[in-house]
Amino acid sequence: MKDRPIGIFDSGVGGLTVFDAISRAYPSESLVYFGDTGRYPYGVRSKGVIVEFSRQIAGFLEDQGCKFIVLACNSASALALEEVASSASVEVIGVIEPGAAAAVAATLSGRVGVIGTEATINSDAYTRALQNLAPRIDVIARPCPLFVALAEEGFAGKPATRSVAEEYLAPFKDDGIDTLVLGCTHYPLLKRDIAAVMGPSVQLVDSATAVAHAVGSRLEERNHHRRSDAHGEYKFYVSDTPGRFQTVGRRFLGREVAPVEVVDLETLHEFGELARTGRRV
């Protein structure tokens, strides 16, 4: 079990911020990453569709021998964690709880802002997770849908991004928050733009590091950590456009994303059948 890889998946490249945090914290672990580039973004889709896509990919990662699965996509974590966990035979964790715990640790005023995709914000998953940890916390959550496209297209730091950030984030300034959760794995790429609008009195919480620690302690508890001086092996799978994934992925990871292999949607569909019915088509 120990030598088996950790599976990480996201709708696209965003989860590479989580991949990066895990690989830095636990360099001996092997990692398998899946980006559903044939069907991203998830943040505009319904629960039913997000559950189906997530189950397919979790099935694929299990088939790759993963000892543990991380839903590194906030929309999937918010809407499909329970369903994926119930049909998977290995442990599955999402990014919402670790992010919420980091925010609770960071806030002094007890007023926390959350930004994410429409799917994530409408699900109220962060509000539930935050109030579960600290019942008296005030949570103000708002969707920032354009941030995903701006991060994907390399618009970090450009005037258009600042202008969109102003439009989305201005209302938070009247809310008296001291902490803002970046509830989408794409948003850390726009951290500077977001910080410039929010000012120095608001702390930004990026869940990637918190997720890496959560993964580490789960592996520790189960004694599933790979104990080795050798560096882990990395593998990347996508459902479409591997070249684009490498180009945009480099922007997220700050280094080469390789090797990348394509898994076609037909194959994923079969893993979905398997998760739903217990048998292959």
Add this chain to the structure above:
Amino acid sequence: MKDRPIGIFDSGVGGLTVFDAISRAYPSESLVYFGDTGRYPYGVRSKGVIVEFSRQIAGFLEDQGCKFIVLACNSASALALEEVASSASVEVIGVIEPGAAAAVAATLSGRVGVIGTEATINSDAYTRALQNLAPRIDVIARPCPLFVALAEEGFAGKPATRSVAEEYLAPFKDDGIDTLVLGCTHYPLLKRDIAAVMGPSVQLVDSATAVAHAVGSRLEERNHHRRSDAHGEYKFYVSDTPGRFQTVGRRFLGREVAPVEVVDLETLHEFGELARTGRRV
């Protein structure tokens, strides 16, 4: 045959600009619209995936009794028209050729710009279509990927959109073009922003009207027009999030989008099998 509806499909809401043009030009025709909202946008995907999705939807529209199918999505028209036409039993037309013909009619200088998604621009479909009609024409084509998200999110006329338009379109100003093809059905929503950057000397070509005329003359040739004083019936199908489709669709169509029904991805997958193998799974 005459009373059967015309099928129109797009990756999402963008094709409603084409729906609108056809319904205005031929009010007695019944129309069935399909928006693949469970898997949009197409403009970031590969040919293989776009062909598969397009075949599935064409299969569904045929099953609905459509007498004619319009690929109202530029990315699908650029990359999947031939494949969809070869597996469909009714006539299929795309939006590229009518748009190119309108641009050739409009240009005086013989220098034409084209903007569209990455998939459309990288396919060179507009360049081929334009040079097919007018071999000596100069074509300068550039992708404007963020325009889709900006149109979807209701950012027409906002400072961020102007700023993105400046960034994408400034290089065209040195190219000496007198005509710019809006090669994506989302772009007409940003017409004012685009016109403000390009100035009055550049004519914008929106293919929706050209497509409506092309549909009309094909129906005329085959004597398939519905001759009636009664208004045609309209039906909308989507693969996900019908509520969002109605909200965003209203922005595109300028009136109510109803009734909307959901066709699940499992059903579409079956139509794909049928198109590929000739039999249902």
